Amino acid sequence: MRCIVCGGDLTATRTDLPFKVTETAIVILKDLPVLACGRCPEYLIEDDVLSRVDAILSRLDSSTELAVIRYAA
Numbered sequence: 001m002r003c004i005v006c007g008g009d010l011t012a013t014r015t016d017l018p019f020k021v022t023e024t025a026i027v028i029l030k031d032l033p034v035l036a037c038g039r040c041p042e043y044l045i046e047d048d049v050l051s052r053v054d055a056i057l058s059r060l061d062s063s064t065e066l067a068v069i070r071y072a073a
Contacts, residue, residue, distance in 0.1 A: 010044060015043070034049075
């Protein structure tokens with residue numbers, strides 16, 4: 001697969017990514033599988049992974065301000 005920004009190769013890797021879920025809440029997902037470009041900082045989250053991310057984020061307590069959650073497929 002090719003990067004839409006620079007045309008570089010996307011390779012499967014794992015990384016930690018922050019998600020701002022409300023004005024006052026940030027969640028960091030650890031070991032998230034992504035396709036990362038080898039030439040620029042662009043990355044792609046595949047649909048099945050993003051569906052799981054949505055499910056994880058929807059279960060957060062409304063009082064959460066900062067959470068670090070390990071992604072587990």
